[in-house]
Amino acid sequence: MSYATACNSPAVQTFDLSRKFGDLIAVDAADLSIQEGELFSLLGPNGAGKTTAIKMLCCLLRPSSGTATVMGRDIRQDPMGVKQIIDVSPQETAIAEHLNARENLSLIGGIHGLAKEKVKERSEELLEMVGLARRAKEQVRTFSGGMKRRLSIAMALVSDPQVLFLDEPTLGLDPQSRRGIWEHIAGLKGKKTIVLTTHYLEEADALADRIGIIDEGKIVALGTPQQLKENVSDMRVMVLRAKNLAADAIEGLKRIYPELKVTNEGIEITARELSFYDIVDYLRPRGVTIQSMSLKQPTLDDVFLHLTGKELRE
Amino acid sequence: MRFVELAKRNSREMWRDPVYMGLAIGIPVAFLVIFWALGRNIGDQSFLSTAMLVPGIAVFGFAFLLMFSGMMLARDREGAFLPRLLTAPLGPRDFILSYSLPYIPVVISQIVVCFGVGVFLGLEMPGDAVHVLLVFVILLVMGIGSVGLGMILGLLFNVNQVSGVGSAIIALVALLGGIWIDLEAIGGVFYDIGNALPFAHAIGAARDVMVGAGLDGISMDFYWVLGYTLLFFAIGSLLFRWRMVE
Numbered sequence: 001m002s003y004a005t006a007c008n009s010p011a012v013q014t015f016d017l018s019r020k021f022g023d024l025i026a027v028d029a030a031d032l033s034i035q036e037g038e039l040f041s042l043l044g045p046n047g048a049g050k051t052t053a054i055k056m057l058c059c060l061l062r063p064s065s066g067t068a069t070v071m072g073r074d075i076r077q078d079p080m081g082v083k084q085i086i087d088v089s090p091q092e093t094a095i096a097e098h099l100n101a102r103e104n105l106s107l108i109g110g111i112h113g114l115a116k117e118k119v120k121e122r123s124e125e126l127l128e129m130v131g132l133a134r135r136a137k138e139q140v141r142t143f144s145g146g147m148k149r150r151l152s153i154a155m156a157l158v159s160d161p162q163v164l165f166l167d168e169p170t171l172g173l174d175p176q177s178r179r180g181i182w183e184h185i186a187g188l189k190g191k192k193t194i195v196l197t198t199h200y201l202e203e204a205d206a207l208a209d210r211i212g213i214i215d216e217g218k219i220v221a222l223g224t225p226q227q228l229k230e231n232v233s234d235m236r237v238m239v240l241r242a243k244n245l246a247a248d249a250i251e252g253l254k255r256i257y258p259e260l261k262v263t264n265e266g267i268e269i270t271a272r273e274l275s276f277y278d279i280v281d282y283l284r285p286r287g288v289t290i291q292s293m294s295l296k297q298p299t300l301d302d303v304f305l306h307l308t309g310k311e312l313r314e
Numbered sequence: 315m316r317f318v319e320l321a322k323r324n325s326r327e328m329w330r331d332p333v334y335m336g337l338a339i340g341i342p343v344a345f346l347v348i349f350w351a352l353g354r355n356i357g358d359q360s361f362l363s364t365a366m367l368v369p370g371i372a373v374f375g376f377a378f379l380l381m382f383s384g385m386m387l388a389r390d391r392e393g394a395f396l397p398r399l400l401t402a403p404l405g406p407r408d409f410i411l412s413y414s415l416p417y418i419p420v421v422i423s424q425i426v427v428c429f430g431v432g433v434f435l436g437l438e439m440p441g442d443a444v445h446v447l448l449v450f451v452i453l454l455v456m457g458i459g460s461v462g463l464g465m466i467l468g469l470l471f472n473v474n475q476v477s478g479v480g481s482a483i484i485a486l487v488a489l490l491g492g493i494w495i496d497l498e499a500i501g502g503v504f505y506d507i508g509n510a511l512p513f514a515h516a517i518g519a520a521r522d523v524m525v526g527a528g529l530d531g532i533s534m535d536f537y538w539v540l541g542y543t544l545l546f547f548a549i550g551s552l553l554f555r556w557r558m559v560e
Contacts (some may be wrong), residue, residue: 058401062559079559083403092394096323098330103323110319111402139330155398 011036011163011193012057016066018217019052026052028217029066034210039185039194041208043201043300049217050197051091054167057195058088071162087112087161091168091197093148097141101132101151104140105158112159119158126154130184146177153184164188166196170203182206201300211300215308225300232298232306236274239296241266243289253282259305266291270302316404320412327386328416334382338420342375343431349494350435361494368432369520370493372453373513375424376460377487381480383417383461387468388476391557406554410547413468414461421457425450440524448523452532456516456539462546469553487513512542 012034019027027049034040042050055061057068059079067074073081087108095104102123109119127133130150135143140151149169156164169185170178178200185207188194198204204211205225213221213228221228250267254260256278259270269279276293283290328334346367353362360366390396399409433439440446463483467476490497490508497508508514519527519535529536 055397059559060397060400080403080405083401086401088398088401090394090398094394094398096327096395098327099323103326107319107323108402111316111399111404111408113316113403 010034010069011038012040012068012070012195014053014057014066014068017053017056017063017068018065019049019056019061020064025217027056027063030214030217030219032212032219032222034193034195036193037190038209039189039196039207041204041211042195042197042214043199043204043208043211043304044197044214045199048199048214050199050214051167052217053214054088054165054195054197058086058165059083084112085162086165087156087159088165089152089156089167089169091171093145093152095140095148095152095155098139100137100139101127101143101154102136104151104155108155109158114159122158122160126157129187130154131180144177146173146180149173149177149181150184153181157188161192163193163195166194168197168199170198170200178203201304205300213304213307215304220307221303228300228303229298232270232303235270235272235298235302235306237296237298237302238269238271238274238276238279239263239266239292239294240269240279241291241293242283243291244287245283246286246288249283249286249288252286253279256282258309259302261301261305268302270298270305316402317408317412317415320399320404320408321415324386324412325416325419328382328420335420338375338379338382339423339427341378342371342424342428345374346371346428346431347435361496364432364435364437365524366521367493368428368437369449369453369524370491370517372425372428372520373456373491373517374484374487374493375428376421376453376457377480377484377513379417379420379424379457380460380464380467380483381476383413383464384467384471384476384480385473387413387465388471388473391468392472396557400558406551406558409554410465410551413465414458414547417461418454418458421454421461424457425453440526445523445526445528448529448532449520452516452519452523452536452539455536455543456512459512459539459543459546462543462550465550466546466553469550469557486511490514492517512539515539 010033012032014030014032017027017030018025030053042053044050052061056063057070057075059075059082063076067076070082071085075082096107099107105123105126106119109122127136130153132147132151140148143151153166153169166185170181173181182203185196196207208225210222210224211228212219245266250262257269257271261268280290349362349367350364356362429437467479471479490504490511491513492508497505497514515535515538519532519539522532
């Protein structure tokens with residue numbers, strides 16, 4: 001079952017969901033509706049409010065105001081009911097270091113009340129799925145970061161939850177391990193309702209049916225990756241590689257084109273109207289040697305820059 | 315019975331850590347032998363006799379257990395393992411049981427090893443099983459209470475803080491528990507503090523039973539220790555409830 005063919009009943013729905021920490025509003029009146037079978041990604045920079053939102057939905061944090069339902073169960077009124085149908089793979093690798101992989105899976109299955117035979121059967125399937133079957137009897141403190149993260153995701157699946165929360169599942173992993181995790185998550189699409197938080201654009205773009213962009217606690221945009229990119233389809237992104245690109249030249253250009261970001265190789269300028277000649281005329285007198293200029297399709301990074309005025313990796 | 319799986323995990327984490335188990339059992343034994351040897355050198359047959367030392371050292375060992383149990387819980391909390399468990403359908407009672415039951419075999423091991431080594435060093439056990447059982451029960455309640463106090467520390471502090479506070483409690487038990495020094499002889503505020511805490515009561519009650527006192531003679535001390543144990547677990551339960559939804 002793909003998201004497109006999924007039924008329309010909301011698996012997760014939030015109603016003005018907010019959480020404050022003193023004067024800081026971590027999540028600000030979030031209204032979301034996530035459909036059953038959908039893979040929904042909350043995309044935002046560190047400190048945007050993603051984890052706070054997930055913690056409220058998992059009944060670990062009490063909302064300051066508003067509420068949410070998970071498969072129709074209210075997180076305020078029926079937290080135990082919510083906990084029976086969800087599981088979570090937290091941002092930090094939350095595993096028992098002195099247990100082996102199989103024992104970790106048995107533990108989570110057991111505390112969710114699964115019968116021993118069922119846990120055994122599920123564990124074997126999941127160990128196979130995440131490629132840890134051969135290391136199942138080793139204490140997990142000997143595992144690499146990527147292996148621990150794969151086990152953490154398998155642990156979140158052992159209870160066969162109706163709604164799965166994955167909080168930054170590939171944070172801090174090398175690109176190869178990240179791709180491996182993506183494959184496992186992609187394999188779950190349509191089978192489970194998945195809420196995934198990430199600050200990696202590529203991750204949200206590659207995996208999500210829909211994306212909610214969150215910044216300073218507010219949902220600033222919502223839609224499929226394609227819809228979000230279409231919002232900036234009339235924008236043009238110029239990639240400029242240059243030598244002697246001094247800070248004052250960049251600052252000057254930023255005054256003309258506010259959506260400018262500095263990359264490893266040069267700068268990228270996003271704007272509805274771009275003039276090659278104007279840019280060249282501005283940079284040349286300032287001693288900048290332009291090596292190449294090209295146009296590219298807007299990415300989610302450009303969407304984020306356009307919506308929030310800042311880069312996602314800031 | 316979902317707590318059983320978590321209790322099994324906690325037990326495995328503990329028994330698979332040789333340093334932890336070595337310290338939990340080894341330190342009390344080392345102190346017992348050292349102070350017994352000191353007593354022989356000094357010729358002190360009062361506070362450093364085995365009859366006085368063994369119950370005191372057993373309680374001293376619980377203070378280390380207190381620190382270790384607190385550190386395990388604090389580590390789980392810091393490392394996101396506890397938050398993961400808190401998203402499972404477990405209640406405060408499940409957490410209390412799963413973070414305390416695995417320590418009971420360690421408490422029993424500490425008592426048995428301390429008295430076993432004590433007997434080897436010349437300790438005379440009470441002649442009847444009732445007195446032996448009473449000593450065991452007093453120390454067991456104190457051991458469980460120490461685990462409860464460790465749980466409170468683990469729920470309130472991070473690993474480094476638990477280590478610091480735990481060390482302070484170990485020092486407090488050593489100085490004001492009446493293990494090596496007669497609290498009454500010290501008197502004053504030190505006596506009052508030591509007497510207000512459960513450790514000196516547990517040691518005093520166990521010593522009295524060792525020399526023939528019955529439950530009637532030590533009932534106040536025993537209930538003092540029991541009261542503290544129940545209080546520690548009540549506070550632990552409230553703290554778990556608080557940690558479950560912040």
